[in-house]
Amino acid sequence: xxxxxxxxxxxxxxxxxxxxxxxxxxxxxxxxxxxxxxxxxxxxxxxxxxxxxxxxxxxxxxxxxxxxxxxxxxxxxxxxxxxxxxxxxxxxxxxxxxxxxxxxxxxxxxxxxxxxxxxxxxxxxxxxxxxxxxxxxxxxxxxxxxxxxxxxxxxxxxxxxxxxxxxxxxxxxxxxxxxxxxxxxxxxxxxxxxxxxxxxxxxxxxxxxxxxxxxxxxxxxxxxxxxxxxxxxxxxxxxxxxxxxxxxxxxxxxxxxxxxxxxxxxxxxxxxxxxxxxxxxxxxxxxxxxxxxxxxxxxxxxxxxxxxxxxxxxxxxxxxxxxxxxxxxxxxxxxxxxxxxxxxxxxxxxxxxxxxxxxxxxxxxxxxxxxxxxxxxxxxxxxxxxxxxxxxxxxxxxxxxxxxxxxxxxxxxxxxxxxxxxxxxxxxxxxxxxxxxxxxxxxxxxxxxxxxxxxxxxxxxxxxxxxxxxxxxxxxxxxxxxxxxxxxxxxxxxxxxxxxxxxxxxxxxxxxxxxxxxxxxxxxxxxxxxxxxxxxxxxxxxxxxxxxxxxxxxxxxxxxxxxxxxxxxxxxxxxxxxxxxxxxxxxxxxxxxxxxxxxxxxxxxxxxxxxxxxxxxxxxxxxxxxxxxxxxxxxxxxxxxxxxxxxxxxxxxxxxxxxx
Numbered sequence: 215x216x217x218x219x220x221x222x223x224x225x226x227x228x229x230x231x232x233x234x235x236x237x238x239x240x241x242x243x244x245x246x247x248x249x250x251x252x253x254x255x256x257x258x259x260x261x262x263x264x265x266x267x268x269x270x271x272x273x274x275x276x277x278x279x280x281x282x283x284x285x286x287x288x289x290x291x292x293x294x295x296x297x298x299x300x301x302x303x304x305x306x307x308x309x310x311x312x313x314x315x316x317x318x319x320x321x322x323x324x325x326x327x328x329x330x331x332x333x334x335x336x337x338x339x340x341x342x343x344x345x346x347x348x349x350x351x352x353x354x355x356x357x358x359x360x361x362x363x364x365x366x367x368x369x370x371x372x373x374x375x376x377x378x379x380x381x382x383x384x385x386x387x388x389x390x391x392x393x394x395x396x397x398x399x400x401x402x403x404x405x406x407x408x409x410x411x412x413x414x415x416x417x418x419x420x421x422x423x424x425x426x427x428x429x430x431x432x433x434x435x436x437x438x439x440x441x442x443x444x445x446x447x448x449x450x451x452x453x454x455x456x457x458x459x460x461x462x463x464x465x466x467x468x469x470x471x472x473x474x475x476x477x478x479x480x481x482x483x484x485x486x487x488x489x490x491x492x493x494x495x496x497x498x499x500x501x502x503x504x505x506x507x508x509x510x511x512x513x514x515x516x517x518x519x520x521x522x523x524x525x526x527x528x529x530x531x532x533x534x535x536x537x538x539x540x541x542x543x544x545x546x547x548x549x550x551x552x553x554x555x556x557x558x559x560x561x562x563x564x565x566x567x568x569x570x571x572x573x574x575x576x577x578x579x580x581x582x583x584x585x586x587x588x589x590x591x592x593x594x595x596x597x598x599x600x601x602x603x604x605x606x607x608x609x610x611x612x613x614x615x616x617x618x619x620x621x622x623x624x625x626x627x628x629x630x631x632x633x634x635x636x637x638x639x640x641x642x643x644x645x646x647x648x649x650x651x652x653x654x655x656x657x658x659x660x661x662x663x664x665x666x667x668x669x670x671x672x673x674x675x676x677x678x679x680x681x682x683x684x685x686x687x688x689x690x691x692x693x694x695x696x697x698x699x700x701x702x703x704x705x706x707x708x709x710x711x712x713x714x715x716x717x718x719x720x721x722x723x724x725x726x727x728x729x730x731x732x733x734x735x736x737x738x739x740x741x742x743x744x745x746x747x748x749x750x751x752x753x754x755x756x757x758x759x760x761x762x763x764x765x766x767x768x769x770x771x772x773x774x775x776x777x778x779x780x781x782x783x784x785x786x787x788x789x790x791x792x793x794x795x796x797x798x799x800x801x802x803x804x805x806x807x808x809x810x811x812x813x814x815x816x817x818x819x820x821x822x823x824x825x826x827x828x829x830x831x832x833x834x835x836x837x838x839x840x841x842x843x844x845x846x847x848x849x850x851x852x853x854x855x856x857x858x859x860x861x862x863x864x865x866x867x868x869x870x871x872x873x874x
Contacts, residue, residue, distance in 0.1 A: 219440070220334070222264040223344040224306025226313060229267040231276070236403035244407050249527040264313050269304055269349040271356065274396040279356045282363035290362050297355035299329075304352055306345035307331035341468065343439055360397070364390050409449075413456040416554040416561045420518055421457040426683045427517035428460040432538055433524075433531050434486050436474055437465040443478050445490040445531045447522070462514065472588050479583050482507055489538045492530050506581055508547045511564050513584055513616045515683035519548060523558030569618025571626070571680075574871040578602025587612030587686075591861060598866035599633050601668065606691060606864040610648075613687040615872055617680055624677040624874055628687065631868040633668045634659045637700040643865060644692035645671065652679045656692070659865065668868065675872075685872070691864035703856040708842040710815050710833045712790065716758030717855035720794050720829035723848070727765075727796035731758065736860060746770070746797045748778055748807075753790040755833075761789070768807065769797045775804045782810030787835040793828070795850070800824045815841030826850070 226232075233240035235247040251265055283294045308315040309326040317324050330348075334340050342348075368386050420429060435444025448465050466473065477483045481502035485495040495503075510516075521539050524532040531538075539560075542548070547565045554561040575585050579602065580595055589608025596604055620626075634643035646656035654673045705714040717732035718741075727749045729742035741751045745765025752761045766778040785791060791814050800823040811818050814832030817839040829852040832841030844850040 220306055220330070220343055220345060221308065221310070221315060223346050224264075224308075224310055224330075225269045225304040225346050225349065226263045226267070226310045227305065228312050229263055229269055230271045230301075231273065232263075232267055232270060233400065234267055234270050234403060236406065237400075238402060238404055241403075245527050249529065253529060262313050264310070265346075269346050269352070270401070271352075272397060272400045274393060274400055275356055275360055278363040278393065278397075279359035282359035282361070282366065285366040286362045290359055293355045293358045297352055297359065300348045300351040300355065302328060303330050303333070303348035304345055305330065307334065341439075364393065367393075411452075413453055414557050414559055416520065416556070416559060417453055417457040419554065420459060423459070423517065425517070426460075426515065426681060428462065428514050429454075429457065429518045429520065430462040430511075430514075430516050431520045431522055432486070432542055433490055433522065433535070434463045434483070435490070436463055436477055438469045438474050439467045440471075441474065443474055444483065444487045447525075450522070460514075462516065470588075476583075476587070480506075480510070482510055485541070486538065489541055490531055490534055492534045502581070504545050506584075507545055508567075509581075510584055511547060512566055512569065513614060513684060515566075515616065516564050517566070519546060519562045519564055521560040521562070569616070571617050571620045572871075572873040573615050573617055574869060574873075575613065575615065576602070576869045577604040577867050578869075585614050587614060589689075596866075599668070601633070601866070601868055603631075603633070603866040603868040605635075605861065605866050606689060607694070607861050608864070609691060609694065611689045611691070611864070611867070613689070613870055615685045615687055615870070616683065617685055617872060618682055620677055620680045620682050621874070622678045622680075626675045626677055626680060626872060626874055627672055628654075628675055629670055629672045629871045629873075630689070631668060631670050632659060632865050633868070634865040635695060635863040636660075637695065637697070640695065640700065641693055645865070646690040647673045648688040648690065649673075649675050650679055650681065650686055656690075680872075687870070687872075689867070694862040694864040696862050697859035698857045701857045701859075705854050705856060706842075707790065707831050707833060707854060708815060708836075709840045710836045712755065712788075712833045712836075714753075714758065714790065714831065714854050715756060716753070717858065718792065718831065718853070719855070720792060720831065720844075720850075720852040722794040722796065722827040722829045722844075722850040724797065724827070727794035729763075729792050729794055731760070732855070732858070733758075736858070741792065742794055744796070747774060747795070747799045748803075749794050749796065750778070750781065751792040752785055753792065755788060755790050758790075765796075768799050768803050769801045772802045772804060775802050775807045779804060779806035779810045782807070782813065782834075785834045789834045791830075791832050791834055793830040793832070795828050798825075799828070800826070812838040815839070816843050817841075818843070818845070 235241045235244055247266055250262060279297065283290055305328050307328060307330050309328055315325055330345050368390055370386055431450050433445035433447055435442060435446030437446040444463065446463060446465055450461065451464050454461055481499040484499050485503040488495040519542065521542065524535045526532070548562040549565055552560040552562050575582065578595060583594060589606060589611030591605040591607050593604065595602065598605060628647060628649065632645065643659040644656050645659060647654040654675070657671050659669055659671070707714055719730045721728040727742050727744060729751055731739040731741050733739065741760050741763060743749045743763045743765035745767060747765060747767040747769050749765045751763040753759065754761055764781060766774045768775045768778060793811065803820060803823060805820065808818055808820055811830065814830060814834060815836030815838060816830045816832055822845065826845050826847050827850040828843065828845045829850040830841055830843045831852060831854055842852055842854055844852040
C-alpha cells in the first residue's frame with residue numbers, strides 16, 4: 215500500500231559521486247548526518263540528501279568501469295546494460311538532485327518520472343519498495359567492468375618491456391595495484407559506528423514474571439514495510455529477546471495493512487502519536503483515550519510500562535519526551551512510584567482490576583475497535599436490521615476477549631447474537647468458531663433466506679483452551695456476498711426504456727448544481743459544468759462517458775435561454791442527457807427551452823419550474839413524462855444507481871459473550 219518511503223530510500227543523483235559519511239577523509243559526523251536527515255524528513259528547512267548516502271559509486275570505480283566498457287564493448291554489453299538498468303532503478307520513481315525531486319521550471323512545478331515507477335505497479339516486484347537495494351546488482355556489474363578494465367591495462371606493455379619480466383616489475387602491474395588501492399580507499403568506511411548491546415537490568419525482572427503478560431514502552435510506535443505510526447524504536451525489540459514477553463509496538467515487514475491500521479484507529483495510540491510528534495491531540499480523542507486507557511491495559515494484559523529516555527539527537531522525541539511522560543503518568547493506570555529506575559529509564563507496574571472469567575462484547579457500542587481484528591466493517595458503530603451491531607465482512611472475523619481467573623476444569627460457553635445477510639434466493643449461512651486455535655463445530659443460522667432473523671448461537675469450550683489474558687476468537691463464515699451483486703437495484707431512466715450505464719446522483723439547490731457519476735469501482739466523476747442557471751451534460755449511452763457539459767445562465771437573461779433551447783435541439787436522438795439547475799434558473803426560461811426539456815422526457819412547464827430547483831435524467835427524443843426527474847423548492851435530488859454497497863457481507867453480529 216502506497217510507495218513505502220520509496221522517495222527517501224532512492225539514490226540521489228548527487229549521491230552516486232558523493233562519498234559516504236563514514237569515509238575517514240571525505241565523510242563527516244555520523245550523528246550530525248543522521249540528525250540532518252531526521253530534520254529533513256520533518257521539513258524543517260534543511261537541504262541536502264533525503265537519507266544517509268549508501269550508494270557511492272566511486273570516482274575511480276566509475277572511470278575504470280567506463281574504460282572496461284570502451285575496451286571490450288561487445289563482450290561486456292550485458293554487464294553494461296545491467297549497470298545502466300539497475301543504476302536507473304536505484305534512482306527511484308522520480309529524479310532527485312541534492313534532495314529535490316520537484317523542480318520549478320519558470321513557475322511550473324515539474325517532476326521527472328523514472329523507470330522504477332513502473333515497477334510499483336507490477337505484482338510481487340512492487341514489494342521491493344526500496345530503490346537503493348538495486349545497488350547490489352549495480353555494483354556487481356561495475357565490479358565486472360572494472361575487472362575488464364584492469365585486464366586491459368595489464369595486457370598493455372610498452373615496446374621496451376620484455377614479456378618474461380615479472381608482473382610486479384612492469385609499470386602496468388604497479389598501475390593496477392595502485393588503482394585497486396584507490397578503489398579500496400574511496401570506498402573506505404572506518405570506523406564503523408557501534409551500538410551499546412547491553413540489556414538494562416530491568417528486563418531480567420520482567421523475564422522472571424511467570425504470567426503471560428505484555429510490556430509497553432514509551433516512545434511507542436509501529437513500523438511495517440510501507441509506513442510508520444508513532445515513534446518506533448527497533449532497539450526495544452532487541453531487548454525483547456531478553457524478556458521474552460509480548461510487547462506493544464515494533465517493526466514487522468510485509469504485514470497486511472490491517473496490522474498497522476488496527477492501532478491507528480485506537481484513540482490512546484492516536485494521542486500518543488500526536489504527543490510524540492509534538493502535535494496537540496484532538497480533544498475528543500484525548501477524552502476517549504483517558505476513558506479507555508484502563509480497558510486497553512486489561513485487554514492486552516499489560517503489566518509493565520517502561521518510560522525510555524530519548525536517544526540524543528533523535529528528533530522529534532528528544533523535544534517531546536517530557537510531555538509524553540507527563541501524559542502517561544497522569545492518564546495511565548500506574549503505581550505511584552516506579553519499581554525500577556536506572557540508565558534514564560523509569561519502569562512502572564500497571565494497576566489492573568482483578569477481572570473476571572466472563573466477558574461480554576457489545577459490538578454495536580462505541581469503543582469496540584480494540585476488540586475487533588480482521589474481517590469486520592470499518593465503521594465504529596452501525597445499525598443493520600435496526601439493531602446496534604457490526605457487519606462481518608470477511609471469510610473469517612477475529613475478536614479479542616480478555617479473561618482472568620479461568621477455571622481450567624470448567625466448561626465455558628461462547629454465545630453470539632447474529633443476523634445473517636439475507637437476500638432473495640441466498641444460500642444458507644453457517645458459522646464455525648475457533649477459540650485459541652481450537653476449531654468448534656459449524657452451525658447453521660437459518661433454514662432459508664425468507665426465515666432469516668436475529669439468532670443466538672452457542673458453543674461449549676473447555677476451560678483448558680482459554681487463557682488468563684487475551685483470548686483469540688474467530689468466526690468462520692460459509693459465504694459472503696456484496697449487496698451490489700445480489701441486491702442489484704436499477705439504473706432505469708424513468709420509463710424511457712433506457713438504462714443508465716453508470717451510477718449517477720444529481721442535486722440542484724441554491725448553492726450548487728452537482729452531477730456525480732460513479733464507475734464500477736465507486737470512483738466519482740464530477741459531470742456538471744457548475745454554472746448558475748441550467749447545466750446540461752450529455753453522456754455516451756453505451757459507456758456513460760461524458761461527451762459534453764455546458765452551462766446556461768438562464769437566471770441572467772433570455773439570450774442564455776435561447777442558447778439552451780438551440781443546444782438541446784442539436785443533441786442527437788437517443789443520447790442520455792442530465793440536467794441540474796443552480797439558482798433561479800427559471801427566471802428567464804423561454805417556452806422553447808421548456809420544450810427542449812420536454813423532448814428529453816421531462817414533464818415540465820414554465821409555471822411548474824418557477825421558484826423551484828430541478829434535476830432531470832432523460833433521453834433525447836423520449837416522450838414527455840418518461841424521464842426521471844425531481845422538482846422541489848428547497849432541493850431537488852435524483853439518484854439513478856445500482857446498490858452502492860460493495861462490502862462482502864456475511865452477517866451482522868450484535869454481541870459476543872464468554873461465560874460459564
